[in-house]
Amino acid sequence: DVKVTQSSRYLVKRTGEKVFLECVQDMDHENMFWYRQDPGLGLRLIYFSYDVKMKEKGDIPEGYSVSREKKERFSLILESASTNQTSMYLCASSLGLSWGSGVGEDTEAFFGQGTRLTVV
Amino acid sequence: KQEVTQIPAALSVPEGENLVLNCSFTDSAIYNLQWFRQDPGKGLTSLLLIQSSQREQTSGRLNASLDKSSGRSTLYIAASQPGDSATYLCAVTNFGNEKLTFGTGTRLTIIP
Numbered sequence: 001d002v003k004v005t006q007s008s009r010y011l012v013k014r015t016g017e018k019v020f021l022e023c024v025q026d027m028d029h030e031n032m033f034w035y036r037q038d039p040g041l042g043l044r045l046i047y048f049s050y051d052v053k054m055k056e057k058g059d060i061p062e063g064y065s066v067s068r069e070k071k072e073r074f075s076l077i078l079e080s081a082s083t084n085q086t087s088m089y090l091c092a093s094s095l096g097l098s099w100g101s102g103v104g105e106d107t108e109a110f111f112g113q114g115t116r117l118t119v120v
Numbered sequence: 121k122q123e124v125t126q127i128p129a130a131l132s133v134p135e136g137e138n139l140v141l142n143c144s145f146t147d148s149a150i151y152n153l154q155w156f157r158q159d160p161g162k163g164l165t166s167l168l169l170i171q172s173s174q175r176e177q178t179s180g181r182l183n184a185s186l187d188k189s190s191g192r193s194t195l196y197i198a199a200s201q202p203g204d205s206a207t208y209l210c211a212v213t214n215f216g217n218e219k220l221t222f223g224t225g226t227r228l229t230i231i232p
Contacts, residue, residue: 033219041224043211045220048218107213109220110166114163
């Protein structure tokens with residue numbers, strides 16, 4: 001089974017702190033994603049990475065950056081945490097079409113358990 | 121831009137009933153559609169994946185259908201149980217960029 005592991009279930013940070021959220025997958029997937037989930041707004045894509053050191057902005061990248069130095073690890077960085085970044089953060093991975101058989105199942109996404117971040 | 125809608129936002133049914141959850145999307149250029157389950161405070165668990173060339177997928181008491189031309193999918197749950205209570209989310213993977221676009225979910229409550 002694919003396993004996507006997020007480093008923390010719960011985090012409490014102070015405004016202005018630099019925050020690192022870590023995500024590791026064990027299935028050699030090409031694609032990795034960071035979403036945030038807020039009541040009434042659903043899941044929104046922050047950043048997407050389709051290969052090591054490659055990244056694309058999602059719908060709400062402001063205030064965030066990412067790092068992917070190794071294939072299995074995708075980090076989300078809050079440069080200076082603010083209270084409006086209090087949210088549930090979800091990491092996901094998928095195999096990727098460029099390395100799979102080119103059919104839709106290669107884009108099946110698997111999620112971690114989520115990190116509930118509170119910025120005070 | 122792809123938009124995914126799930127109606128209703130919440131649904132309560134008595135235990136044992138069959139039920140259908142709905143998902144619609146605006147752009148039919150997709151690789152696949154996934155249905156997920158989310159328990160309160162937890163991550164997403166993948167339930168079913170339907171590839172764009174498929175019409176339906178089944179897993180146990182769950183059956184998902186896809187009508188790509190009309191932009192609709194349904195998740196059918198047979199003989200509902202209290203343990204089925206959760207939020208159900210659908211997501212489409214968009215053609216050309218492999219990103220998922222999510223609906224806002226249906227919160228399902230099964231009444232014992």
